[in-house]
Amino acid sequence: MSTVLIGLSLLIVGGALGLLWWDQRRTVAPNDAARRAVRHAAYTSAVAVACLAGGLLAAVGGQDSGVMTGMGRFVAVVPAAAGALFIVAHAIGDLTWPGPQGRQREAELQIRTVSGLAPSGLARWTWTMGALLVVATVVFGLAASGPRTLSRVLEDGHTYTLGSFPGWWFGVPVLICTIVVALACAATLRVIAARPAVAGTSSDWDRWLRRRSARRVLRGSQLVACLTLAGMSLFAGTTVRSLGLGDTQGFYATSVNHGYVLVGTIINWLALAILAAGALVALVPVRDHAPDPGVAVPSTEPVAP
Amino acid sequence: MSVRVRIDLDSPTPQYEQVRAQIAALVTVGDLDDGDRLPTVRALANDLGIAPGTIARAYHELEAAGLVVSRRRIGTLVTAPPRTLVTKAPRDAAAHLAALARVQGLTDQEAHDLLAAALLQHGRAAQPEFAQ
Numbered sequence: 001m002s003t004v005l006i007g008l009s010l011l012i013v014g015g016a017l018g019l020l021w022w023d024q025r026r027t028v029a030p031n032d033a034a035r036r037a038v039r040h041a042a043y044t045s046a047v048a049v050a051c052l053a054g055g056l057l058a059a060v061g062g063q064d065s066g067v068m069t070g071m072g073r074f075v076a077v078v079p080a081a082a083g084a085l086f087i088v089a090h091a092i093g094d095l096t097w098p099g100p101q102g103r104q105r106e107a108e109l110q111i112r113t114v115s116g117l118a119p120s121g122l123a124r125w126t127w128t129m130g131a132l133l134v135v136a137t138v139v140f141g142l143a144a145s146g147p148r149t150l151s152r153v154l155e156d157g158h159t160y161t162l163g164s165f166p167g168w169w170f171g172v173p174v175l176i177c178t179i180v181v182a183l184a185c186a187a188t189l190r191v192i193a194a195r196p197a198v199a200g201t202s203s204d205w206d207r208w209l210r211r212r213s214a215r216r217v218l219r220g221s222q223l224v225a226c227l228t229l230a231g232m233s234l235f236a237g238t239t240v241r242s243l244g245l246g247d248t249q250g251f252y253a254t255s256v257n258h259g260y261v262l263v264g265t266i267i268n269w270l271a272l273a274i275l276a277a278g279a280l281v282a283l284v285p286v287r288d289h290a291p292d293p294g295v296a297v298p299s300t301e302p303v304a305p
Numbered sequence: 306m307s308v309r310v311r312i313d314l315d316s317p318t319p320q321y322e323q324v325r326a327q328i329a330a331l332v333t334v335g336d337l338d339d340g341d342r343l344p345t346v347r348a349l350a351n352d353l354g355i356a357p358g359t360i361a362r363a364y365h366e367l368e369a370a371g372l373v374v375s376r377r378r379i380g381t382l383v384t385a386p387p388r389t390l391v392t393k394a395p396r397d398a399a400a401h402l403a404a405l406a407r408v409q410g411l412t413d414q415e416a417h418d419l420l421a422a423a424l425l426q427h428g429r430a431a432q433p434e435f436a437q
Contacts, residue, residue, distance in 0.1 A: 099354040104311060104312070105353050107349055109309065109331070196352050
């Protein structure tokens with residue numbers, strides 16, 4: 001099982017890195033500086049994807065081999081930690097962006113904002129997923145009867161308690177990591193907006209390259225938010241469902257509660273839907289070709305002596 | 306808005322002065338309108354590959370001349386002076402000088418030197434009035 005999982009994961013990572021390499025090769029760059037910038041962006045993304053995939057694979061491998069048994073809290077924050085690594089790799093890539101060279105340099109007097117840079121739909125989706133994760137974590141924390149248990153009151157007044165459930169024991173570290181990832185994502189988008197413009201290219205082409213970097217950061221961020229949200233929800237849904245099904249075979253036999261079973265099943269299906277949506281948004285290519293590089297950059301503005 | 310500033314690292318003119326002079330010229334000629342936002346200090350410094358302090362000084366000088374105003378959370382805004390009849394004649398004369406310099410094949414430096422010499426001949430006392 002683990003071999004198949006790791007093989008499949010490596011295949012996905014290899015495919016993603018191959019896609020990055022192919023994308024870098026096919027991009028039409030108007031000059032050497034643009035080619036250098038595209039290459040830098042591709043290397044940055046490759047390292048970031050490797051960080052993200054490496055973190056997730058290590059967690060899957062550790063869980064599968066039993067190394068992480070009993071380390072549920074650690075497993076819960078692995079996607080966020082891998083996501084933080086992914087974002088940090090992007091931030092480093094953008095902070096070390098190749099600057100202008102030559103003795104004569106020029107810059108356009110234009111405002112570059114994060115809102116004008118990041119694809120609005122993707123940005124909204126990412127922040128929505130982050131907010132949903134926070135809301136879900138708080139709801140699970142409030143619904144829990146203990147740090148990591150959930151209870152239901154039986155007909156005879158006794159309570160039937162089951163664990164593990166994503167209560168505050170898991171919720172607090174997940175909340176902290178989610179906030180860290182959200183702040184890192186916002187900061188990296190600002191770095192992308194402020195990084196040096198590519199010399200000798202039109203503002204449209206430069207904006208396109210920034211938009212591509214922002215899209216990659218947002219895609220990775222939403223993926224880790226979706227993974228964490230799906231994991232927490234699946235975890236919660238399974239426990240709620242088990243609580244509803246009760247323990248008909250045990251010494252303390254409990255009746256079936258169809259309401260709990262229904263809610264648990266719905267949560268599980270929602271978790272799978274979120275997982276699928278996150279994977280789709282992260283992997284499905286977007287049609288956003290580079291603008292025509294033949295556009296000449298105007299150079300008739302006044303120059304100070 | 307698609308206006309650019311250029312700097313020459315080999316020029317004897319300080320970099321902040323090159324940036325200041327060009328933005329002031331763009332405001333005067335009307336390419337930058339009242340209320341237009343300038344890029345952040347860091348963004349413009351990154352684009353030009355120079356220290357942020359250089360751009361900050363240029364913006365500070367522009368602010369002192371009343372051409373821009375810096376507002377917290379908004380950024381640096383152009384506060385273009387109103388085009389009045391009082392400034393029309395000097396602007397026309399400057400435009401005439403620039404056109405003549407182009408026709409005669411003078412470099413920008415030579416044209417600037419000519420203007421500086423003319424200002425010198427008319428005495429330094431008039432300079433504070435121009436700055437306001």
